Amino acid sequence: MFDDFFIRALVAGLGVAFVTGPLGCFVVWRRLSYFGDTLAHSALLGVTIAYSLEFNIALSVFIISSLIALILVQLQNRTNLPGDALLGLLAHSSLAVGLVVIGFLTFIRFDVMGLLFGDILAVTVDDLYIIWIGGALILLILRLIWKGLFASTVNYELAEAEGLNPDRAKAIFTILMAAIIAISIKMVGLLLITGMLIIPAAMARNISDSPQKMIIYSIIGGLLSVIIGLFSSLEFNTPSGPSIIAAALFLFVISLFKIKQTIKLKN
Amino acid sequence: MSSNNNVLVKMNKAGYRHNDKWLVQGVSLSVERGKIVTLIGPNGSGKSTTAKIALGILKKIDGHVEKYTNKIGYVPQKISVDWTLPLRVYDFMILTENLDEKTIDEALSLTGVIHLKDKSLGNLSGGEFQRVLLARAISKKPELLVLDEPVQGVDFTGEIALYELIKKISDELNCGILLISHDLHTVMSATDHVVCLNGHVCCSGTPIDVAKNTEYKALFGEQASQILTRYEHKHDHIHTIEGEIKKN
Numbered sequence: 001m002f003d004d005f006f007i008r009a010l011v012a013g014l015g016v017a018f019v020t021g022p023l024g025c026f027v028v029w030r031r032l033s034y035f036g037d038t039l040a041h042s043a044l045l046g047v048t049i050a051y052s053l054e055f056n057i058a059l060s061v062f063i064i065s066s067l068i069a070l071i072l073v074q075l076q077n078r079t080n081l082p083g084d085a086l087l088g089l090l091a092h093s094s095l096a097v098g099l100v101v102i103g104f105l106t107f108i109r110f111d112v113m114g115l116l117f118g119d120i121l122a123v124t125v126d127d128l129y130i131i132w133i134g135g136a137l138i139l140l141i142l143r144l145i146w147k148g149l150f151a152s153t154v155n156y157e158l159a160e161a162e163g164l165n166p167d168r169a170k171a172i173f174t175i176l177m178a179a180i181i182a183i184s185i186k187m188v189g190l191l192l193i194t195g196m197l198i199i200p201a202a203m204a205r206n207i208s209d210s211p212q213k214m215i216i217y218s219i220i221g222g223l224l225s226v227i228i229g230l231f232s233s234l235e236f237n238t239p240s241g242p243s244i245i246a247a248a249l250f251l252f253v254i255s256l257f258k259i260k261q262t263i264k265l266k267n
Numbered sequence: 268m269s270s271n272n273n274v275l276v277k278m279n280k281a282g283y284r285h286n287d288k289w290l291v292q293g294v295s296l297s298v299e300r301g302k303i304v305t306l307i308g309p310n311g312s313g314k315s316t317t318a319k320i321a322l323g324i325l326k327k328i329d330g331h332v333e334k335y336t337n338k339i340g341y342v343p344q345k346i347s348v349d350w351t352l353p354l355r356v357y358d359f360m361i362l363t364e365n366l367d368e369k370t371i372d373e374a375l376s377l378t379g380v381i382h383l384k385d386k387s388l389g390n391l392s393g394g395e396f397q398r399v400l401l402a403r404a405i406s407k408k409p410e411l412l413v414l415d416e417p418v419q420g421v422d423f424t425g426e427i428a429l430y431e432l433i434k435k436i437s438d439e440l441n442c443g444i445l446l447i448s449h450d451l452h453t454v455m456s457a458t459d460h461v462v463c464l465n466g467h468v469c470c471s472g473t474p475i476d477v478a479k480n481t482e483y484k485a486l487f488g489e490q491a492s493q494i495l496t497r498y499e500h501k502h503d504h505i506h507t508i509e510g511e512i513k514k515n
Contacts (some may be wrong), residue, residue: 021376029352151362161322161341161413162363209353209387 006234009120009187013226013244015131016184016196019138021219023118023180024201025175025211027194029153034084035072036194037089040070040182043190044098046182047115051108052101058130058182065178068094111156118189120230120242127186128136134183145169188241199248200225206255223250271301273299274394275443280330281320283313290316292329293467296460298411299445303434305446307452307477308464309486314447315344317464318413321445336411340404344399344415344447354388356399366405373419375399376404391419398498401429405436412436412444426450430457445505451487 020033027036046061062075075086076122102110106184114122142149145168152166159166181193198220201214208214229244236243276291282292289312291354298304298321302476306314319325320332322341323474375381378398382390392397396438401417414433418426430453448454462471463483470480477483483490 029349031351147363154348154354154359155318155343155346157322157324157343158341158346158363160324160409161319161343162339163337164363205351205353210355210358212352212358214353255375 005123006121006127006230009240010226010230011128011232012120012131012187014198014223015128016187017200017222017226018219019135020184020196021140021179021200021217021222022139024131024197024199024216024222025174025204025215026149026153027197028201028205032177033194034087034091034197035069036113036177036181036197038087038094039065039068039178040093040193041091042098042187042192043099043181043185043193044093044115046098047096047185048098048101048105051110052105056198057185058127058134060209061185062178064184065113065181066175069174071177114189115185116189116191117239118185118187118192118244120187120233120240122186131183133250134179138179138183140171144174149173152253186249188244192241192245195245196222196225199245199252202257203248203252205221208251221248224251269300271282273301275300276321276332276334276445278317278321278332278416281317281332282319282328282329283325283327289466291320291466294320294330294462294464296462296471297432300410300443301437301441302459303437303444303446303457304460304462305448305458306464307448307454307487308469310321312464313466315415317462318415318441318445318447322413334411336409338407338410340409340412342363342404342405342412342414344398344419348388350389356383356386356388356391357396359388359399360403360406360463362403364497365418370406374402377405378402378429384453393446393463394422396426397421398425400427402442405440408442409438410440410442412442414444415447416449418450453458 015062024125027203042065043061046064047057049055049064050057050094072086072090075081075090076083079086102112111119148164148166148169149157151162151164154168156166180197181190184193184196202222203218204214208217222251225244226250228250229247230240232238232247233243277297278406279295279482281294284292292328294313296304306317308314316325318330321334322339323334341483356375360366371384372381375384377400380395380398383395383399388396388399397418397420401414403411404414417433418429421429430450433444433446434457436442446458455478458474459473460466460471461477463469463477463480463484463486469482469486474481
């Protein structure tokens with residue numbers, strides 16, 4: 001069944017969408033889209049290190065992204081630079097270092113476009129295992145830290161005062177972000193991962209009135225984006241990652257009309 | 268003070284410094300089961316900071332604070348809910364603890380906002396939101412309630428009713444309450460212990476004791492001390508604008 005590259009891509013994409021749905025909602029709620037971008041940019045360095053040391057790509061990306069997150073926290077505590085400057089600094093310097101390392105690895109042929117924008121042909125059966133098992137683990141851990149993470153997203157002081165340990169939840173969430181980037185980099189590519197996180201969640205925000213609904217709609221939006229995106233990439237011979245993101249954008253635009261309707265109803 | 272196992276939170280010479288400026292220092296107090304301790308003092312006197320120290324929200328503190336319970340309900344002074352979060356009153360009620368429908372309905376009815384249960388939190392007025400905050404804090408039947416100006420923005424009749432409710436909750440749940448309030452009538456009528464702050468503890472004791480204190484009079488003016496007996500005492504220190512305390 002998984003012999004066909006298209007089926008593999010579909011199964012991989014749907015697995016990714018199940019995880020990016022809920023995580024994306026937290027990225028939107030906690031205003032972490034640039035943070036997600038920074039982790040994704042650093043993934044290139046992770047990939048090159050994996051190639052040069054003949055190491056598992058997902059694991060390598062996960063380690064490097066977690067490391068970058070850790071460095072970010074250290075820089076925030078030790079310098080007076082604003083958060084967005086630090087994010088930009090880390091994002092572009094890790095991207096640049098990754099590209100420089102590629103320059104040294106002349107003996108390996110790199111598909112840079114595939115890294116940046118995703119490549120369905122590259123998805124193997126092993127990748128499917130990584131995506132589905134890794135994804136299930138991410139969702140399980142997210143379920144375990146849900147209460148503390150959500151409460152501190154609404155109000156940090158309430159969560160802290162009432163004993164929910166928001167700092168621990170935040171640290172674990174950061175690791176989950178690194179993990180989702182690691183397992184989805186092959187599907188959508190490092191420049192578009194944040195789009196997969198944010199756009200379905202943003203679409204869901206437009207049509208939901210409770211956090212649970214927003215998460216469910218965000219998952220559905222992600223799944224639909226993958227299906228529509230992949231089929232149209234097959235039909236029109238367009239690159240897969242960008243097609244998925246374009247499909248997500250299409251759904252977002254449709255959700256805007258729903259807002260207009262509700263505003264009209266209120267008036 | 269009664270036996271030790273009634274103590275819910277105990278602060279010993281606690282203080283907090285931010286950017287080399289003391290927000291509050293040398294505060295010692297304890298809250299016991301069934302007792303209401305009220306913090307009073309002018310703006311910027313460190314009331315909210317003291318509450319945050321007691322709750323463990325502020326970490327790098329001077330002195331010691333010990334909590335003997337984890338069942339805590341907190342009404343913060345300021346809370347801003349983000350529009351990026353679609354949050355109904357119901358979702359807010361189960362924010363830190365899962366409660367059944369009946370418990371939620373009871374708490375919302377007590378503070379008079381049961382009709383807002385399915386409304387979006389962002390559409391509430393200031394007073395309505397304050398009632399929801401209070402309902403959320405009491406719904407989990409906490410052992411310790413920390414209320415930072417819990418009735419701000421609530422209409423006059425509501426204010427009296429809510430203070431009566433707070434008193435009733437303290438009796439019924441036998442919980443300890445750390446209350447920050449500007450309403451001196453309430454402070455005087457419902458409180459077991461008053462701590463008057465002005466960057467440090469100016470005076471503390473029963474409401475009557477504090478009302479007799481001249482530092483209290485100096486802070487709140489003659490009107491607030493109408494019930495006072497004539498009692499004079501000399502200030503032994505002054506406060507500079509930076510919050511420093513200078514001995515005379």
